[in-house]
């Protein structure tokens with residue numbers, strides 16, 4: 001199906017970002033920038049990038065839907081999972097990374113309030129000013145009496161805390177390096193321009209990428225294209241340094257390494273979302289579309305263990321939700337709104353069926369400084 005066309009206003013916005021990217025390419029001695037730099041600009045360039053320029057990204061009016069936007073049942077299971085830790089550590093802090101519209105934060109806080117285990121602080125780290133404003137509106141409208149507990153951070157907290165760090169679909173929104181096997185070796189994919197048109201080229205791997213690429217079980221197949229998150233270790237290290245006692249809970253789509261770098265996955269996992277259409281051209285409409293890559297959960301596990309977490313493991317979203325009261329949450333919501341039975345059943349279907357979100361999405365947890373009793 002053809003992609004919908006952007007409005008004149010949207011096109012003008014995208015052209016501004018396009019011109020900014022062209023300037024960087026033209027200023028570079030190689031006349032190209034890494035795909036990582038391109039993706040970082042396309043998503044996060046101040047005032048222009050997809051996540052920061054004020055566009056509605058998430059939900060029916062946006063480009064994609066996430067589990068907390070789809071159903072409160074998802075966030076209720078996350079809230080239940082955290083319950084026993086919060087009961088044991090009543091002065092805990094919760095830090096949510098990339099909180100989207102604020103819907104998950106609202107459901108978590110109201111669930112914990114109903115169970116008398118509210119954390120002392122709920123921090124949100126959100127790079128997007130638009131989403132920050134949306135989160136404030138969501139939380140101040142639905143939970144005005146709890147808004148004083150919520151603090152928006154500009155960067156990770158300076159000092160460590162006891163608590164929980166949670167993020168849904170944050171890792172997949174991080175810029176990645178694109179790699180391609182050509183002429184008998186892996187190369188770095190870069191973005192260049194010709195006659196002001198963006199295109200992809202390959203260049204020899206720069207030295208900082210060589211050790212990272214050497215660790216991956218990559219197949220040597222001409223044309224094989226894949227991704228690597230070069231920030232992963234540093235990011236998980238920073239999160240590990242923050243938690244004196246507690247756990248990290250990250251939900252995202254992705255695979256074990258053997259599946260991620262399977263010879264059959266020859267075009268990688270890069271996907272672009274534009275008004276609920278999925279396609280594979282990241283150079284189209286910079287600033288107007290989301291660009292994502294799946295998560296390598298083995299690399300994430302290894303990074304967590306190196307960062308001082310003593311356990312790190314992951315399971316499928318379906319398994320996690322069912323283990324954390326999905327059926328009871330369904331019954332509770334049904335009792336509160338009996339007319340919603342069809343809608344709730346549909347939500348469960350999408351959250352748990354293998355062909356929907358149930359198996360492609362995984363829930364990763366890493367613990368530090370305490371033993372689960």
Ligand SMILES: C[S@@+](CC[C@H](N)C(=O)[O-])C[C@H]1O[C@@H](n2cnc3c(N)ncnc32)[C@H](O)[C@@H]1O
Nearest residue numbers: 051066097098099100125127128168169170173
């Ligand atoms: C795909 S959206 C998911 C939003 C929300 N968690 C949800 O599930 O609806 C990705 C979010 O991650 C944020 N993000 C990207 N990089 C981040 C980082 N390094 N730290 C915190 N948030 C980040 C984006 O601004 C955006 O809010």
